[in-house]
Amino acid sequence: MAEENKEIVIVDDKTIQEKIYLIRGQKVMLDADLAEIYGYETKNFNRQVKNNAEKFEGEDFMFQLTDEEMVELSRCKNFTLNRGTGRGSNIKYNPYAFTEQGIYMLMTVLRGELAVKQSRALVRTFKQMKDFIIENQDFIGSKELVQIAVQTNQNTKDIAEIKSQMATKEDLKKVMDNFIDPDTYKHFLLMNGDKIEADVAYTKIYKSAKKSIYVIDNYIGLKTLELLRAAKDNVEIIVFSDNVKNKDMLTKNILNDFRKDYPNINLKMKVAGEKYHDRYIAIDYGTENEAFYLCGASSKDAGNKISSITKIEESSKDMYHTMFGGMLNNKDLKI
Secondary structure (H helix, E strand, O other): OOOOOOOOOOOHHHHHOEEEEOOOOHHHHHEEHEEEEEEOHHHHHHHHHHOOOOHHHHOOEEEOOOOOHHHHHOOOOOOOOOOOOOOOOOOOOOOOOEEHHHHHOOOOOOOOOOHHHHHHHHHHHHHHHHHHHHOHHOOHHHHHHHHHHHHHHHHHHHHHHHHOOOOOOOOHHHHHHOOOOOOOOOOOEEEEOOOOOOHHHHHHHOOOOOOEEEOOOOOOHHHHHHHHHHOOOOOEEEEEEOOOOOOOOHHHHHHHHHHHHHOEEEEEEOOOOOOOOOEEEEOOOOOOEEEEEEEEOOOOOOOOOEEEEEEEEEEHHHHHHHHHHHHOOOEEEOO
C-alpha cells in the first residue's frame, strides 16, 4: 500500500476519540476517517482493503452501515460526511466501519514510516480506553464486566495472531512494541527479558500447546478461563487450584456458564493441595515438546504491576516434570 501525497491529519488522542463511534455494540472508526489519518483518498483506501478482503472477513473486523445506522450516526455531533477525503455530500454508498480488530488488521496491510506512526497513535488510544474500564470497574455492573472481559480477551487473541504474522516486518514490529506505555509500567510484564503485554504473553504460551496445558494457580477467576480460550481444540487443560477467596474468585455460576459457552474446551479443575505460592504452567507434559514456565503473578492479575514469566531451562525441567506428575491424581476441585 503506497503512501499518497496529500495533507496528513495530525493524530492525537482527541482527534482519534472524536472519530470513534459506538455501532452494533462495538467501538468503530469509519473508512473515510481512517483514510484521512493514513493519508489516502477514501476510494483508494477501500480498494486496498478490498484487495486484502480475506483479512477482513466477518463483522468482527468490518461491516457496511445500513441506512438506519446512517440516520442514527448523523445525529452524532462529531459526524460529518465531507472531511476532505473524497467523500462529499453526494455520497453514493454507505460507509464501512472498522472494529478494533479490523484496525489492528490494517496494520498488516499498510506500509511505510507514516503508517507506523499513525498506527501507533491508534493503538495507544484504544489501550487507554481499556485502561479506563479497568480502573473504573467498580462502577460497572457484573454482567457488563463479563461482556467486556470476553471482548477484551477476544481482542487479545486477535492481536497475538496478528503479531505472529508480523514477526519479520520490522516497521510493524515497532507498532506492536508500543502497545505498552513505558512511562507507566502498567499492563505489561517481562517475558524472558522481553517487554510484552501480559494477556498476549499468556495467549502466546497457551497457543503453543499441542497436547496439554497444566496450570498451578491458587487465585483464579473469569480472566483465568478467558485466557485459556487461546488453546487449540482437543488440548487437555487442567487447572490446579485451591481457589483462594478474593473479590474476583471463580464461582460455580461463572464456571458453568463458561463450560456451556465453550463446550469445545476440555477443562478440568483439581485441587492444588495448599502448598504452592508461585504459579506454574506446563505445556505438552510428557512429550518431546514439554515446556515449563514460572509465573510471578496469577494470569488474571498479570500486568497490574511489574511481574515476569520465565521459561524453565532444560537443565531444571526434570524436577518440574516430577512436581506436575505428582499432582495428576489430585482430587477434583469443588467450586
